[in-house]
Amino acid sequence: MTFHVKRVLRDGSFLLILLLLLLIPFFAEKAGHDVKTPPYGFFCGFEGEDASLLEQELIRSGFTAYSSEAELRAAVRDRTADCGIVFPDNFDILLRTGRTDGAVSLILSPESLFPELARIQTVSVITYLYAPYVSAEEIRSAAGEICPSAAVPEPESIRNAYYEMTGAGSVFRLEILSADGFYQAEQIRSHNLFKGTAGILILLSLWIGCCRPCAFHARLMAGRLGRKKAFLHILLPETAVRFLMILMTAAACCMVSEETSMILPVILYSLITVMSGTVLAAFLPDAVLLVLTVFLMILTLGICPVFADLAPSIPAISTLRYGLLPYLLWIL
């Protein structure tokens, strides 16, 4: 056994493959966690009292004002703003008349993280500005139908009364208080990237770093020692040594990534992978095994939910991925 351990430690390419496994915690820790959403930006193209109120409310909600639409678009593109809201120059007229459908442009980047929040906050501000116009319109409409001869109040008076009331403070408030808790939001991206990276790198390590060289060595020695002795004295011990080293590295990566619940699935997955790899390496040429590994790795990225789940769009994927070894990490 000492002979096999020394032999393995002298294999530079195997040690490189072990180093590759160290990418697993990197993916889970660095590339997996959701980054903080950049602030939202807006550009107000119209002027007037409503414009000032709009700006005031949006800035209070954490938005950043931009002096031009081009500047806002550049900020979204460069990711200094998560998304941008553009109010056209006739928005005050559209607001007064209630013709706001499609009036506001929402500028998104392909990497916008949370535009839903910007939309919600914008809707609440627009509703806040629109409310007095609704009241004025409904009073005008009701008075016009019920007592056409009566003097209809001016919209401006309703608007003044409205802002006088809101200026006095909200009748309903939600008091925000901090409290003890242990809530941890589920880090979906981090989990999936961890499983994907672990699945792919363990497959690569075991098939290319473990089974392929062991089978090659055993084939070489089979002519001299005979198949049985080559299997018992070369293939098995060397595979065991390489497998254990890979397994220990993978388990250490699980602990470093704080994915301790994945240690047992990783062990089971590794066992199944090394057994399948040993059989394939014994019967397939090296080049074919390498190509098969490449395909499995890329296919895993595509049809397992590492980045995104394509199964809702292509239902066949949900069946197909059961044939992929790395998908075991999602099942186990």
Next chain:
Amino acid sequence: MKQNAPKKICSMLVRDGILFSRDLLPSLLLSALLAAVCFFAGAAGALGSGRQAAPAVVALVDEEDSFRSRVALNTVFHQEYISSIMSVREEDTREEALEKMKNGLYGAVIVLPDGFLEDFMHGIPCSGYLFVSDTLENEQEIIHAVADFGERLITAGQAGIFSGEQIIRDSGLPPEVHTRFLETANGKLLSFAFGAYSSLFTVEYVSYGSTGVSLPEYFGACWLVFLLFLTGLFFPDLYITDCRGSVSARLRSCGIRASHFLPGKVLYPFLFRAVLLAVCLLLLRLTGVYRTDLNVLSVLLLLAACLYVSLLTGLTAVALSVKGGWSVLILASSAVFLFLAGGMVPGAMLPQSFLKASLYTPFGPALQLILSAIGGTADRAPAHYPLISTAVLLFYSAAALFPAVRFYRGEHTQEEEVRL
């Protein structure tokens, strides 16, 4: 009879053609399969670029627990856009909810006290409570934003109704106007508030970072380059056969030099890659990923990308053929470069230094050439990118050429010394 150089090159091209044809059919099949899996992987990467987080779990305690309060709260919290960012679960008592929050089940607890709806409808100041777990990070802003949304809506609704009522009273309008106003105003405002999320906005997308192309186009370009690099694995006969000691010695003894030996190793894979790239671009255009029309310059840029990749992979394979491991090197390095270029994990998740570093990798020039061909980079990328890409391209081409030439000439030189 001595052959002149062109005849020697032709002889080697014929020989390389035979070696290439042995791998052609399997290469076609494998390339087709590889292109398909790369398409899925690239699509998954492109789709995975946005936010991926589970909705924050929040408890709601309705201490009033009347029919009207249940209807009102259901209407608000079951709006699709609210439920997509916040998962609300009802609890019976405040103490129970806070205990569960302490145990990590909830990120926040909303408490609406008994009588809040009655007070609210009569304009009497009232408040609810929002207890937020101190372990919340990014989710805090979600909860605050939804709380703000609710507060503003309620304020707008209340003030809108009360100001209208006040004006109706002050104007001396009949009570029927007041009744009619109450019936319609609230409904109209609520319907506006809940419908505006989808109807108010016209959505536009900017290009992906400084690339000048959309996200699917960028991922498509990354995975195309990856595919071009990986096809180098499918021609082992072409690269390895003539590099064996006995064969290369025989070739050298026939007067075949490096300048006769190497062109075939680059030409046939280049032609294969050019056809493969054309087919892939056609398919991507049919699927709507690429919309730009190709002109002469675009075609030249694409051919340059194929030539560069063929040069790099072919000469590397020749230089390392004796040592072995060239296929693993091409595979591993391509995967690492693809990652650095933001073709796997979205660019927003990577340090900016990675994306800048990818420009200096062998992957970088090929990616820039393809992006330029499909209409990208243009006015978006820093002005020095084309210069850097050209310099990097020349550097790596030379870096691959010299070892290959030295490999082929190194043994020749030794044998000459031995004969002398």
